[in-house]
Amino acid sequence: MSDPMFILEVAISGLLSGVLYALVALGFVLIYKASGVFNFAQGIMVLFAALCFVRLQSLFGANGPSHIGFWAALVGAMAIMLLLAICVERLVLRPLVNQPPLTLFMATMGLAVVLEGIASLVGGNLIYPLDIGIADDPIEIFGILVRKVDLFAAAAGTILVAALTVFFQFSRVGRALRAVADDHLAALSVGIPLRHIWILIWSIAGAVALFAGLIWGAKLGVQFSLSTIALKSLPVLLIGGFTSIPGAIAGGLIVGATEKLTEVFLAPALGGAIESWFAYVLALAFLLIRPQGLFGEKIIERV
Amino acid sequence: MSALPCLPGKMGSLMNSSTSMPSPQNVLLEVKNLSIKFGGIQANDKVSFDLATGEIRAIIGPNGAGKSSLLNMINGFYRPDSGEIFLDGIKTVMRPYVAAVSGIARTFQNIALFKGMTTLDNIMSGRLLKTRTSFLEQIVHWGPARREEDRHRAQVERIIDFLEIQSIRKTPVGRLPYGMQKRVELARALAMEPRLLLLDEPMAGMNLQEKQDMCRFILDANSELGCTVLLIEHDMGVVMDLSDRIVVLDHGKKIADGKPIEVRADQRVIDAYLGGAQA
Numbered sequence: 001m002s003d004p005m006f007i008l009e010v011a012i013s014g015l016l017s018g019v020l021y022a023l024v025a026l027g028f029v030l031i032y033k034a035s036g037v038f039n040f041a042q043g044i045m046v047l048f049a050a051l052c053f054v055r056l057q058s059l060f061g062a063n064g065p066s067h068i069g070f071w072a073a074l075v076g077a078m079a080i081m082l083l084l085a086i087c088v089e090r091l092v093l094r095p096l097v098n099q100p101p102l103t104l105f106m107a108t109m110g111l112a113v114v115l116e117g118i119a120s121l122v123g124g125n126l127i128y129p130l131d132i133g134i135a136d137d138p139i140e141i142f143g144i145l146v147r148k149v150d151l152f153a154a155a156a157g158t159i160l161v162a163a164l165t166v167f168f169q170f171s172r173v174g175r176a177l178r179a180v181a182d183d184h185l186a187a188l189s190v191g192i193p194l195r196h197i198w199i200l201i202w203s204i205a206g207a208v209a210l211f212a213g214l215i216w217g218a219k220l221g222v223q224f225s226l227s228t229i230a231l232k233s234l235p236v237l238l239i240g241g242f243t244s245i246p247g248a249i250a251g252g253l254i255v256g257a258t259e260k261l262t263e264v265f266l267a268p269a270l271g272g273a274i275e276s277w278f279a280y281v282l283a284l285a286f287l288l289i290r291p292q293g294l295f296g297e298k299i300i301e302r303v
Numbered sequence: 304m305s306a307l308p309c310l311p312g313k314m315g316s317l318m319n320s321s322t323s324m325p326s327p328q329n330v331l332l333e334v335k336n337l338s339i340k341f342g343g344i345q346a347n348d349k350v351s352f353d354l355a356t357g358e359i360r361a362i363i364g365p366n367g368a369g370k371s372s373l374l375n376m377i378n379g380f381y382r383p384d385s386g387e388i389f390l391d392g393i394k395t396v397m398r399p400y401v402a403a404v405s406g407i408a409r410t411f412q413n414i415a416l417f418k419g420m421t422t423l424d425n426i427m428s429g430r431l432l433k434t435r436t437s438f439l440e441q442i443v444h445w446g447p448a449r450r451e452e453d454r455h456r457a458q459v460e461r462i463i464d465f466l467e468i469q470s471i472r473k474t475p476v477g478r479l480p481y482g483m484q485k486r487v488e489l490a491r492a493l494a495m496e497p498r499l500l501l502l503d504e505p506m507a508g509m510n511l512q513e514k515q516d517m518c519r520f521i522l523d524a525n526s527e528l529g530c531t532v533l534l535i536e537h538d539m540g541v542v543m544d545l546s547d548r549i550v551v552l553d554h555g556k557k558i559a560d561g562k563p564i565e566v567r568a569d570q571r572v573i574d575a576y577l578g579g580a581q582a
Binding site: 175176178179182183185186187188189190191192193194297 | 399400402403404408409411418419424429432491492
């Protein structure tokens with residue numbers, strides 16, 4: 001039971017699935033950073049993007065070779081997410097400039113319902129297999145079994161996070177983003193083009209959703225339950241902090257590793273299915289000790 | 304008071320504010336027949352006035368007279384139902400971005416700062432439009448981008464000295480007392496190197512000492528930095544001392560326009576403030 005090799009293997013499989021949680025959480029963080037709003041629709045965006053991809057792939061794939069179908073579907077799905085970003089800015093955000101965050105949050109709930117409706121129109125209740133060209137078989141590295149898809153996801157996720165961190169840390173867009181999240185009117189008054197920032201950030205969040213959707217779709221098939229993995233990213237965000245991109249990753253890794261390890265080592269004592277609730281208990285503990293999360297900004301309120 | 308040496312751009316104009324009178328050559332901004340309605344309320348009704356380069360102009364009037372909405376139209380936050388805005392004699396459709404690019408900076412009646420950021424970051428945000436190096440250069444943080452960042456920092460430090468807020472440089476503004484927040488807001492506006500400074504009740508809620516400081520800063524911004532100032536203020540003493548010319552609004556309409564001494568003697572103004580017969 002306590003064979004170190006086995007512990008390592010469990011931990012690594014946990015960390016790899018943690019990367020996948022982190023990918024979904026990343027979408028939340030981006031929009032939270034840019035508008036101070038928890039985007040309730042992020043989970044459904046993941047499903048929506050994956051569904052668009054699958055449907056486009058079958059559409060293009062029917063008329064040509066499959067690798068062309070793959071790339072065409074990828075470009076097509078990205079274009080749809082871009083269009084979605086523009087629509088969201090025009091129809092949801094622009095009329096709500098300078099409204100309190102709660103109003104914007106309610107608007108994202110509405111958006112989630114609309115997207116759900118479109119998704120069920122496009123996809124129905126079927127489960128679509130998604131092939132991203134990477135076999136889902138395990139390979140052995142130093143005696144540890146790892147799934148190829150997980151490895152790919154981890155590598156791609158790392159690159160994505162590094163790119164986004166650099167983007168926000170070192171460009172003037174970063175400061176502009178924080179400004180927009182803090183106060184719309186003030187941001188406008190110093191000449192920050194609010195609309196462009198919003199479209200940009202929702203497009204990036206859309207791209208991240210598409211990426212997460214592809215990976216999750218490849219693992220589980222594209223189906224409605226994909227939108228509920230967003231629930232798992234909630235504890236990830238609470239642990240990592242809502243405003244931090246590295247925090248989303250750290251939170252994902254912590255949740256992934258601890259829930260797998262506790263499942264294996266505490267199950268005999270507590271009964272099974274620890275994996276399904278452990279993350280939330282952990283998040284609750286974090287809320288008590290460090291409410292802003294590991295990397296979040298400390299909330300300052302002058303009363 | 305430390306002067307700001309070598310300010311680039313349009314700042315440092317030699318215009319002397321106290322003697323300037325509008326003439327076709329030096330009108331910076333002119334509004335003609337601006338009207339805007341909110342539901343059943345005519346917030347502004349055909350308001351026209353002009354603003355000479357280098358002057359300090361005040362808008363006064365009782366509560367609900369339409370002062371803030373006028374400022375919001377000039378700044379592009381509101382789009383007027385009818386009427387025109389001319390900047391440098393050119394008809395301009397104002398949007399917040401257009402206003403910022405054309406050198407119009409503002410402060411707000413209810414302070415609008417980035418509360419989570421430090422004083423320094425707040426003021427630096429006023430430099431966003433002045434950033435010219437490309438995204439890639441900024442990532443590498445080398446050469447032009449490095450020099451540019453340093454240049455912006457130097458400029459911001461001058462403004463910090465100017466407004467005497469050195470001690471709160473690293474403090475998150477959410478923690479600052481009200482009067483200081485007002486000052487940081489002015490600092491952010493000045494960081495934009497504006498030609499026109501719109502101040503919405505810059506002294507509201509301040510004590511006497513803070514008001515005197517703020518008056519001094521406004522006068523200095525005008526004379527040393529060459530900012531033309533359009534301000535809304537309720538404190539009559541301040542308005543009379545500070546401004547070159549005053550626009551008086553009541554119920555959305557302009558009822559008087561002129562030098563402080565003329566406005567003070569105007570019967571309609573007295574009526575509006577004291578509740579006259581034809582109000």
